[in-house]
Amino acid sequence: xxxxxxxxxxxxxxxxxxxxxxxxxxxxxxxxxxxxxxxxxxxxxxxxxxxxxxxxxxxxxxxxxxxxxxxxxxxxxxxxxxxxxxxxxxxxxxxxxxxxxxxxxxxxxxxxxxxxxxxxxxxxxxxxxxxxxxxxxxxxxxxxxxxxxxxxxxx
Numbered sequence: 001x002x003x004x005x006x007x008x009x010x011x012x013x014x015x016x017x018x019x020x021x022x023x024x025x026x027x028x029x030x031x032x033x034x035x036x037x038x039x040x041x042x043x044x045x046x047x048x049x050x051x052x053x054x055x056x057x058x059x060x061x062x063x064x065x066x067x068x069x070x071x072x073x074x075x076x077x078x079x080x081x082x083x084x085x086x087x088x089x090x091x092x093x094x095x096x097x098x099x100x101x102x103x104x105x106x107x108x109x110x111x112x113x114x115x116x117x118x119x120x121x122x123x124x125x126x127x128x129x130x131x132x133x134x135x136x137x138x139x140x141x142x143x144x145x146x147x148x149x150x151x152x153x154x155x
Contacts, residue, residue, distance in 0.1 A: 003102050010135035011095050018088045029144040039138050041079040044087035047094045050131050057124040061112040102128050
């Protein structure tokens, strides 16, 4: 199933960046943008939010869920001073759980939905796909911060 391949691929790519040194982690992809360390914390936190939505869509479709203010989380949780190992552990654990749920429910429950307070109805399938999209989206930012010419973290 493509979703499972994409989840594994993006997991490998994200994990690669957790191994960057402190100097690399401070690089930004543009003025007034997050540094790589902040992006990695954000990816882990966003995955926890997406995982919650996935579980809600599976267990009780039709629920209302609330958006989160990513900048407030970055500032309020002090991503710059938070140990990166915490987010690494969180990411690994949650990604493993997301993968398991995708194996079980992506096809059979993909049409289940929840209601997002800002964007309206979203399906379970869309939420799994968003996990992949979100990681890919931020890999582009990290590669730009590292001055890489493409999206392959191994270059």
